[in-house]
Amino acid sequence: MSLTTYKRGRIWHYRGTVAGRELRGTTKATDKGIAQRIAAELEAAEWKRHLDGPHAHVTFAQAALAYLEAEKPDRFIAQIAAHWKDTLLREITGEGIRQSAFKLYPTAKGATRNRQVIVPTQAIINxxxxxxxxxPVRVKRFPVEVKVKEIVDPEWAEAFSAHASPHLGALCTFMLGTGARAGQAVALTWGGVDLTAREANVPLSRKNNEEHVVHLAAAVVAALEAIPSNRKPDELVFGYERRDSVWQPWKKAVERAELPYRSPHCCRHGFATLLLRAGVDVKTVAARGGWKDATVVLRTYAHAISDLTVTDAIFRTKSAQNPKIKKSTAGKERKKSS
Incomplete structure (x- = not known):
């Protein structure tokens, strides 16, 4: 869309999209003819910058390489780079990126196409x-069917632990009580645990490159104390070298307990969901569980409660029960009636 001019007060302004870039501003002119000439010159200058500027011929392959050299995440990049190859960045549009998702993952759902194509492609270009x-490029995401996450709750964890080894049972309880990811939990050493202070230093993860200290609830402390160990500082708390080592014994323990299957990551789901249900605010849940963005917690775990009577809680607040407020309100009503 070419630039168009419009009047605001006495001054003419311009707006429109040129070479994929949205432009708007003031011509500072009061004469329509002069304003149109200024807009035309701005449009021509933008096209020249787009087609002949110093970076007009940068390819996607070059951009992907620069992205990786900046130590950005490399997941899914190889397939995307192979698709675009030496396509000029200025030729890649948001709709083009959406179409590439269909080609790369023809049978995948929207969530997969968003995660494995749109997000990394957009990240490279931006x-x-x-x-x-x-x-920068804007890309419309594919619709995603939001499902309520299956969670591990204390009852499930207790039944699971009764049919698991002390190490595995403690791992389940620890992840539920701290929100730690499986990879973080298995990397935990006794040097990062202080049972007296009831704290642990959760290690890094691939999604969060910051360590953070977590509180250990009484149930978590009890589970950790039940692990047979010399508790040397460099000894792994749960005894698993990698998170992949957890899956098979976890599955067998679930079968022995005759429980509905819940993956280790469902403990993290339980951590967020149960805290939100308990009335803990989203930002606090995100901080305690190591989510950098509270909107992720809100979007993923803050599901609406179906009970219609939940609105009764409004009238159970402190202000509604405060006798001073009630007395003051009653006094005002008496004055009005008199």
Whole structure:
């Protein structure tokens, strides 16, 4: 869409999209003819910058390489780079990225296409935009069917632990009580645990490159104390070298307990869901569980409660029960009636 001019007060302004870039501003002119000439010159200058500027011929392959050299996540990048190859960045559109998702994952659902195509492709191009190589790109995400996450709750964890080894049972309880991911939990050493202070230093994860201290509830402390161990500082608390080592014994323990299957990650789901149900605010849940973005917690775990009577809680608040407020309100009503 070319630039169009419109009047605001006495001054003419311009707006529109040129070469994929949205432009708007003031011509500072009061004469319509002059304003149109200024808009035309701005449009021509933008096309020249787009087609002949110093970075007009940067390819997706070059942008992907720069992205990886900046130590950004490399998941899914190889397939995306193979698809776009030497396509110029200025030729890649949001709709083009959506179409690439169909080609790369023809049978996948929207969530997979968003996660494995749209998000990393957009990240690469927008990283290049930060280097002034191109303009940022906007991509409409595919619709995603939001499902309520299956969770591990204390009852499930207790039944599971009764049919698991002390190490595995403690791992389940620890993840439920701290929100730690499986990879973080198996990397925990006794040097990072202080049972007296009831704290643990949760290690890094691939999604969160910051360590964070977590509180250990009484049930978590009891489970950790039940692990047979010399508790040497460099000894792994749960005894598993990798998170992949957990899956098979976990599955067998679930079968022995005759429980509905819940993966280890369902403990993290339980951590967030149960805290939200208990009335803990989203930002606090995110901070305690190691989520950098509270909107992830809100979008994933804050499901609406189906009980219609939940609105009764409004009238159980402190202000509604405060006798001073009630007395003051009653006094005002008496004055009005008199």
């Amino acid at each position: 990283h290049a935009a930060g280097l002034n190589w191109c303009q």
